[in-house]
Amino acid sequence: MQSLNISTAAMRGIQQALDNTSNNLSNIDTVGFKRRVASFSELLSDSMNEQPAADNQNRNTPAGLRIGSGARLGLTKLDMGQGSMKQTDVPTDLMIQGEGYFLVTRKIKDANGALLQEENRLTREGNFKLQYSDDDGGYVLHTASGHILTNSSGNPITFNDPVGDILITEDGSVTMDGEPVDTIGLWKVDNPDELQQVGQDLFDPDLASGIAPDTKYKNALDEDVATLRQGALESSNVNMMEEMSQLVNIQRAYQLNSRAIGISDQMMGIANSIRSR
Amino acid sequence: MIRGLYTSASGMLALQNRQESLANNLANVNTPGFKQDLGVMRAFPEQLISRIRDQEGPDIQGYPNLSGQAAVIGRLNSGVYMSEAMPMFTQGDIAETRNPYDVALMDNLQPDQDGNERRLFYSVARLEDLTQPAQPEDIRYTRNGNWSVNSDGYLVTADGYYVLDAQNQAVRVNNPDDLLNGVSVGQGLIISKTGDLQYEDPTTKELVSLPNNQRLGLSVITDPMKLVREGTNIFRFEGDIPVESLDVAEANDPLIAGRYGTQQGWIERANVDPMQTITSMMSALRAYEANQRVITTIDGTLEKAANEIGRVNG
Numbered sequence: 001m002q003s004l005n006i007s008t009a010a011m012r013g014i015q016q017a018l019d020n021t022s023n024n025l026s027n028i029d030t031v032g033f034k035r036r037v038a039s040f041s042e043l044l045s046d047s048m049n050e051q052p053a054a055d056n057q058n059r060n061t062p063a064g065l066r067i068g069s070g071a072r073l074g075l076t077k078l079d080m081g082q083g084s085m086k087q088t089d090v091p092t093d094l095m096i097q098g099e100g101y102f103l104v105t106r107k108i109k110d111a112n113g114a115l116l117q118e119e120n121r122l123t124r125e126g127n128f129k130l131q132y133s134d135d136d137g138g139y140v141l142h143t144a145s146g147h148i149l150t151n152s153s154g155n156p157i158t159f160n161d162p163v164g165d166i167l168i169t170e171d172g173s174v175t176m177d178g179e180p181v182d183t184i185g186l187w188k189v190d191n192p193d194e195l196q197q198v199g200q201d202l203f204d205p206d207l208a209s210g211i212a213p214d215t216k217y218k219n220a221l222d223e224d225v226a227t228l229r230q231g232a233l234e235s236s237n238v239n240m241m242e243e244m245s246q247l248v249n250i251q252r253a254y255q256l257n258s259r260a261i262g263i264s265d266q267m268m269g270i271a272n273s274i275r276s277r
Numbered sequence: 278m279i280r281g282l283y284t285s286a287s288g289m290l291a292l293q294n295r296q297e298s299l300a301n302n303l304a305n306v307n308t309p310g311f312k313q314d315l316g317v318m319r320a321f322p323e324q325l326i327s328r329i330r331d332q333e334g335p336d337i338q339g340y341p342n343l344s345g346q347a348a349v350i351g352r353l354n355s356g357v358y359m360s361e362a363m364p365m366f367t368q369g370d371i372a373e374t375r376n377p378y379d380v381a382l383m384d385n386l387q388p389d390q391d392g393n394e395r396r397l398f399y400s401v402a403r404l405e406d407l408t409q410p411a412q413p414e415d416i417r418y419t420r421n422g423n424w425s426v427n428s429d430g431y432l433v434t435a436d437g438y439y440v441l442d443a444q445n446q447a448v449r450v451n452n453p454d455d456l457l458n459g460v461s462v463g464q465g466l467i468i469s470k471t472g473d474l475q476y477e478d479p480t481t482k483e484l485v486s487l488p489n490n491q492r493l494g495l496s497v498i499t500d501p502m503k504l505v506r507e508g509t510n511i512f513r514f515e516g517d518i519p520v521e522s523l524d525v526a527e528a529n530d531p532l533i534a535g536r537y538g539t540q541q542g543w544i545e546r547a548n549v550d551p552m553q554t555i556t557s558m559m560s561a562l563r564a565y566e567a568n569q570r571v572i573t574t575i576d577g578t579l580e581k582a583a584n585e586i587g588r589v590n591g
Contacts, residue, residue, distance in 0.1 A: 010304030068301030074435030190463025
């Protein structure tokens with residue numbers, strides 16, 4: 001009976017949507033996290049040879065009875081909506097207001113310390129930490145994942161002496177005790193769907209090692225689509241209410257489909273019991 | 278007697294098909310733009326039943342009763358089948374998603390002069406050469422406005438169909454190859470009520486149309502029952518190259534103008550009513566059970582005929 005397969009396919013999709021919702025909910029407090037929205041799509045339909053020829057009604061339906069085969073999870077779309085602000089007053093916490101990403105890099109080395117490649121990642125997570133780096137000969141801003149924040153030409157921002165007041169303005173210029181240090185690079189990605197989500201709040205921009213980001217992306221600060229805010233963090237854009245109502249919605253869909261399986265099963269039972277008096 | 282057995286069996290088979298159709302509707306309760314199917318049940322053609330070699334048949338008015346001729350008893354239906362599954366094109370609810378690439382299509386078109394139902398659809402196509410307009414035979418129709426942008430910057434549906442504009446060309450909102458000259462609108466895409474594709478100019482803050490792609494391809498389909506459902510939420514026009522595929526925004530027809538709208542950041546949900554679907558499933562189940570009971574009863578009667586008639590000391 002095809003309806004068992006139809007409902008099973010739908011339930012499989014719904015389960016994946018449930019996984020997506022639970023991932024969103026579990027990241028409700030992750031800084032810079034962007035939620036994903038699951039959406040369903042219909043599966044192909046099949047034709048049964050029930051009706052040998054076109055009906056005598058004025059319709060163009062092809063001969064045969066069309067039976068669908070259910071639904072699947074079509075795509076999970078990234079929702080790039082802005083998350084709410086969380087004031088922290090930590091000078092190295094940065095929040096992006098508007099469109100844009102930080103570019104962060106990490107040097108991947110082999111056992112002997114030789115540089116293998118440079119890993120470029122985009123992120124919205126702005127809780128940086130000053131840490132000394134041998135490679136750059138100074139203090140750099142690290143993300144939680146160990147990547148280093150870069151400036152507007154894609155090179156690490158280095159502080160010689162970390163003692164002093166760090167001031168970061170809206171347009172990304174970094175000063176320490178009034179002395180200019182560098183300018184933070186923010187990159188505008190028009191199509192976030194082309195970015196590969198690699199976990200840890202990072203996106204892979206697919207930039208080859210050593211290639212400046214401005215060959216591929218526009219500077220969001222120059223384009224006036226983003227501003228920076230010091231001493232604040234962007235919370236995740238997960239909305240508890242919305243996720244819960246989605247949860248209820250898909251749970252009901254799951255129940256309805258399992259009920260459909262139950263009914264199909266009962267029908268098979270009835271067919272089986274024809275000769276069992 | 279045996280005839281009744283087959284009649285009930287055909288009923289069970291038809292109800293099984295109906296259950297499959299209902300299960301598919303229910304499975305797609307969360308599919309955007311999905312149109313539910315209505316199962317059409319039909320009786321088998323009627324037969325005229327007569328008793329043959331009946332010398333003493335009753336008189337039936339209007340029929341001569343000659344000896345040796347078959348006496349007509351009357352008409353008999355010998356079963357039922359599900360002849361087709363017809364999509365129901367009513368508008369689904371719309372729900373907010375706040376995603377810039379979700380567009381709900383709402384229409385309230387009036388029937389044309391001949392009373393035919395009219396519905397609006399988005400045009401989509403699978404394209405090989407994206408620089409050329411889609412050929413009429415490649416164009417498909419959908420109500421699914423849940424789109425995303427692929428890695429080349431084109432608007433696509435969840436099943437990989439390109440969204441077409443009013444000139445049947447793929448809509449490109451993002452051009453990553455060419456930062457300076459290409460259009461790179463991305464998430465800043467603004468779709469007006471009439472389907473115009475625009476973006477806000479970063480310097481002047483004015484709305485500007487996309488070059489070449491001015492408007493979403495919306496097609497008015499008169500008598501949507503003529504569409505062939507391909508699955509994956511896609512309809513195709515079969516036969517002659519179709520449909521009044523007019524540019525709705527320029528249509529002066531008072532029955533069209535002002536009677537539709539696209540809503541960006543919203544989605545049209547499936548027009549499946551889960552309550553009604555489950556209820557129909559339950560009634561199909563009960564009808565199935567009743568047919569089984571008829572089979573069992575007929576079988577019981579046959580059993581009597583086979584095993585008890587002719588037995589002398591029962």
